[in-house]
Amino acid sequence: MTTADKPTEFKVLGSTPLRQDGVDKVTGRAQYGADIRLPGMLYGAVLRSPHAHARIKAIDTRAAEAYPGVRAVVTAQDLPELESKVADLGEGSMNLRYQSNNILARDKVLYFGHAVAAVAAVNAHAAEAAAALIQVEYEVLPPVLDVRQAMRPDAPILLAELRTDELGQKGEQPTNVAAHYLDEAGDLEQGFREADVVVEREFTTAMVHQGYIEPQNATALVTADGQVTIWCSTQGAFGVREQTAEILRLPVSKIRVIPMEIGGGFGGKIGVYLEPLAVLLSRKSGHRPVKLTMSRRDVLAATGPTSGSYIKVKMGANRAGQITAAQATLIYEAGAYPGSPVGSAMGVIFAPYRIPNARVEGYDVVVNKPRTAAYRAPGGTNAAFASETVVDELAEKLGLDPLAFRLQNGVQEGDRRVNGVAYKRIGLLEVLRAAQSSAHYQTPLAGPNRGRGVAAGYWGNYGGKSSASASVNADGTVSLQEGSVDIGGSRTALAMQLAETLGLPIEAVRAAVADTDAVGETEGTYGSRTTFATGWAVYEVGQQLKTQLCERAARLWNVAAEQVQYAAGVFTSGEQRLTFAELAAQLDRLGGPVVASAAVQPKTWGPGFAAHIVDVEVDPETGKVQVLRYTAVQDAGKAVYPNYVASQMQGGAAQGIGWALNEEYVYDAQGRLLNANWLDYRMLVTLDLPMLETVIVEVPNPGHPFGVRGVGEVPIVPPAAAVANALYRAVGVRMAELPMAPGRLVAALQARQG
Amino acid sequence: MSAMTHVQTTLNGEAVEFLCEPRQSLLEVLRETLGLTGAKEGCNNGNCGACNVLIDGALVNACLVLAVEVQGRTLTTIEGIAPPGGLHPLQRQFLEHAALQCGFCTPGFIVAxxxxxxxxxxxxxxxxxxxxxxxxxxxxxxxxxxRAVLAAAEEAQT
Amino acid sequence: MPVVWIPALLRPLTGGQARVQAAGATVQAVIVSLEAQYPGLQARLITDGQLRPELAVVVDGQTSPLKLRQPLTDASEVHFVIAMSGGAGP
Structure with missing residues (x-):
């Protein structure tokens, strides 16, 4: 581990205790959403559209309702009709009507797999059989499956009322372009005039899925008094509560969301799909609990994915190796409803570099594919694939080492982004230097058809709302209730921050994820925010506990509270001395329980930077690419729970390599998804990867009590570009399309040979 | 609904009987009838291994086996891996090596x-x-x- | 006076200027004085009394959860940037 700035001594942070939910998860006891079973529970099934684009003329549910064992059938007619209002739901803004129409299609289906109706029955087989009996009369419309096709004036229109938005100014014509964005700095033409080398390339990337192993699921119970309880797999229980309340027009206080253990999310489990349906079905079936689970086919066809994209990049540099100008146009698939991550992609694309003259333009375009959802550093992988391969080509043309070229142009504190915002203390240069000096980069790669690639990546990270509370137990331990769903060890990372604050060993703090009735509002586990923001809430809780406990010790010793000191688990005042556990045992006689809670909404999160190095070997006959060696280098601020920081880096790298080499949605001309299973949507398996080396760099974030930066997202930003750059070094072709699947690579090699 | 079949099997060392429909998968019966939810449904078509169990010591995807097929066979699920009062070396090494994040695939990996x-x-x-x-x-x-599997192999040898 | 960086799409309203000065002790107040100098700007930044949902306000390098109510100093630098999904600001 490399540490920059002033190192801080920690006792618990940076250690590697076993995770607190570990035993449950290795013994099969942990309860995930689909594991729930309630008395009288019904099972649901969802009927989905076989068409990519069609008008719904009529739905006849009579045969389904008459099917043995069926207790309720719902269609969009059972949902409140919502106005087209953009609501700030804390999880980012969303148009409520679109959100409702995505739950159940009302007048049109907009993608293959779009939900049309749902059934609850006494078992899953009956529910599925009944759903298949629902008659839907469709008027099939031509689909639009490609963003550039969708932007043409004669393209079929998905949403009749949609007009292009340019920061509040609406276009006049119906369109599939939901929004146009622009960032500009300096004088672009002058910048290109100053360049000695200019590279301009076009890229396309395919739609890909988050690929969490646990399908979406939701169980709901509506009791006769209208109280709703939802058990589900979500990245954020409060987000489920808020969205369900908006879609069903219920007060949030009527809804309690109990987040079950979650089998992966990566951004795909922020928006709701099944929860409102389970509520409707429970209400309509006479207040019985209803469980809905998706099949893998449903997951791939109707949840996630992230945008496919078209990106054009032009960059110039002078002979001295300085980037003088950069320009990008990014067109991202939103899927059926507006909201692609093109804005984030614009923020990622040139983020690592000082660029005096730049222009970045983005378009959010609807197509007849599933509404896209966040996927780990949303939009970032596509953008970096484009810009980081162009940066690599610039370095090559200038005869410079690709890491040295990045270092020469790399941003540091005070440098401005294309949108004008100046960076605070960041760790890109430290990361690039650590990559240069890594064992991997220092070891030469030899052999035919082998090549080494590097790429850098940025993610801004996020803060948001977080809450936690804690109580001191008589045995000297502390119980922590926190609002962040634990997808990858965050309970333990939060318990560690409380233990560090209190000067206690980690064994003295036990963390639990609380439901929406049991803790203050907390945004979801996304935006690389949990260890940062919920960790900060936990730190505040610890400070309050210390203050209260000092007051109790003062009462015991009959001194003023200010005369009590607390350090490393021991209270002292003059000659008096008490351990934390000794004081905890006496609380009943000193005023009763000690409990504290805190809520935070910090704004001082710090961006994270990463650099990845990859060695590949290409079989030129088959186009198969084998990853020989991989190293991920990343600034974590302070790595609270290093094993799990490294695991985030490895997992993000693996997802990015899969995106680079294999993964893509394949649609036919009618817009039917042809590979909605894991045999044909091929994610990486053990045999596809080597061990994944990690180098954690620590440049403390000055905006966090422990220096924490988010770590979860940035590791997926560089991999596709790093692999593309390695492929070029291996076989001499610059790939401009993701995935760089064997067939495409062979075609590119053949094209080069003419 | 079709008629039920009576099945007798040995599950994690204990004799177990259940009724099932011929169309029900072993995974469905384990989870819905027998209450053993450690085997997970990730794909229901044999691609992900999250439902791995052992039948007579052989590794199978429980989603691809019909429940009626386990008549007279010996089944081991994730719930039956650990020795009484402890953890199997694989379970311990998965924890030591931080070999899980969300934990959903973990039972399948450990059984496999x-x-x-x-x-x-x-x-x-x-x-x-x-x-x-x-x-x-x-x-x-x-x-x-x-790494966890390699370490568990080593631990079992010492 | 706080310095406001004008989003590129709104620069036609400021005669092409990328940076302008505008008085005000909060982001809201600054937008009001911007409107006085450059009519039409306010409607592009605010809708229904709130900052447009697709925008985030960055003050001195940090995205403000207080948005329009964020207090400013005379030395403040204010940016209106595209709000990012999954958290990617500033």
Whole structure:
């Protein structure tokens, strides 16, 4: 581990205790959403559209309702009709009507797999059989499956009322372009005039899925008094509560969301799909609990994915190796409803570099594919694939080492982004230097058809709302209730921050994820925010506990509270001395329980930077690419729970390599998804990867009590570009399309040979 | 609804009887009828390994086996891996190596790895990777999982 | 006076200027004085009394959860940037 700035001594942070939910998860006891079973529970099934684009003329549910064992059938007619209002739901803004129409299609289906109706029955087989009996009369419309096709004036229109938005100014014509964005700095033409080398390339990337192993699921119970309880797999229980309340027009206080253990999310489990349906079905079936689970086919066809994209990049540099100008146009698939991550992609694309003259333009375009959802550093992988391969080509043309070229142009504190915002203390240069000096980069790669690639990546990270509370137990331990769903060890990372604050060993703090009735509002586990923001809430809780406990010790010793000191688990005042556990045992006689809670909404999160190095070997006959060696280098601020920081880096790298080499949605001309299973949507398996080396760099974030930066997202930003750059070094072709699947690579090699 | 079939089996060392429809998968019966939810449904078509169980010591995807097929057979699920009062070396090493993030694929990996170590007590890294190629993990990139299995093999030898 | 960086799409309203000065002790107040100098700007930044949902306000390098109510100093630098999904600001 490399540490920059002033190192801080920690006792618990940076250690590697076993995770607190570990035993449950290795013994099969942990309860995930689909594991729930309630008395009288019904099972649901969802009927989905076989068409990519069609008008719904009529739905006849009579045969389904008459099917043995069926207790309720719902269609969009059972949902409140919502106005087209953009609501700030804390999880980012969303148009409520679109959100409702995505739950159940009302007048049109907009993608293959779009939900049309749902059934609850006494078992899953009956529910599925009944759903298949629902008659839907469709008027099939031509689909639009490609963003550039969708932007043409004669393209079929998905949403009749949609007009292009340019920061509040609406276009006049119906369109599939939901929004146009622009960032500009300096004088672009002058910048290109100053360049000695200019590279301009076009890229396309395919739609890909988050690929969490646990399908979406939701169980709901509506009791006769209208109280709703939802058990589900979500990245954020409060987000489920808020969205369900908006879609069903219920007060949030009527809804309690109990987040079950979650089998992966990566951004795909922020928006709701099944929860409102389970509520409707429970209400309509006479207040019985209803469980809905998706099949893998449903997951791939109707949840996630992230945008496919078209990106054009032009960059110039002078002979001295300085980037003088950069320009990008990014067109991202939103899927059926507006909201692609093109804005984030614009923020990622040139983020690592000082660029005096730049222009970045983005378009959010609807197509007849599933509404896209966040996927780990949303939009970032596509953008970096484009810009980081162009940066690599610039370095090559200038005869410079690709890491040295990045270092020469790399941003540091005070440098401005294309949108004008100046960076605070960041760790890109430290990361690039650590990559240069890594064992991997220092070891030469030899052999035919082998090549080494590097790429850098940025993610801004996020803060948001977080809450936690804690109580001191008589045995000297502390119980922590926190609002962040634990997808990858965050309970333990939060318990560690409380233990560090209190000067206690980690064994003295036990963390639990609380439901929406049991803790203050907390945004979801996304935006690389949990260890940062919920960790900060936990730190505040610890400070309050210390203050209260000092007051109790003062009462015991009959001194003023200010005369009590607390350090490393021991209270002292003059000659008096008490351990934390000794004081905890006496609380009943000193005023009763000690409990504290805190809520935070910090704004001082710090961006994270990463650099990845990859060695590949290409079989030129088959186009198969084998990853020989991989190293991920990343600034974590302070790595609270290093094993799990490294695991985030490895997992993000693996997802990015899969995106680079294999993964893509394949649609036919009618817009039917042809590979909605894991045999044909091929994610990486053990045999596809080597061990994944990690180098954690620590440049403390000055905006966090422990220096924490988010770590979860940035590791997926560089991999596709790093692999593309390695492929070029291996076989001499610059790939401009993701995935760089064997067939495409062979075609590119053949094209080069003419 | 079709008629029920009576099935007798040995499950995690205990004699168990259940009724099932012929169309029900072993995974569905384990989870819905027998209340053993450690085997997970990730795909229901044999691609992900999250529902791995052992039948007479052989590794199978419980989603691809009909429940009626286990008549007279011996079943081991994730719930039956640990010795009484403790953890199996694989379970311990998965924790030590931080070989899980979300934990959803973990039962399948541990059952699969047990099947490997039962027949190949000291596998190479390549053998581990080949054997576990039927199990999908989306969180970890597999590095820590492979290391945990190798460490468990070593632990079992000492 | 706080310095406001004008989003590129709104620069036609400021005669092409990328940076302008505008008085005000909060982001809201600054937008009001911007409107006085450059009519039409306010409607592009605010809708229904709130900052447009697709925008985030960055003050001195940090995205403000207080948005329009964020207090400013005379030395403040204010940016209106595209709000990012999954958290990617500033």
């Amino acid at each position: 790895a047990k099947a490997l170590l039962d027949r190949t007590p000291r596998p190479s890294e390549l053998e581990v990777r080949q054997w576990l190629a039927g199990n999908l993990c989306r969180c970890t990139g597999y590095d820590r999982i492979v």
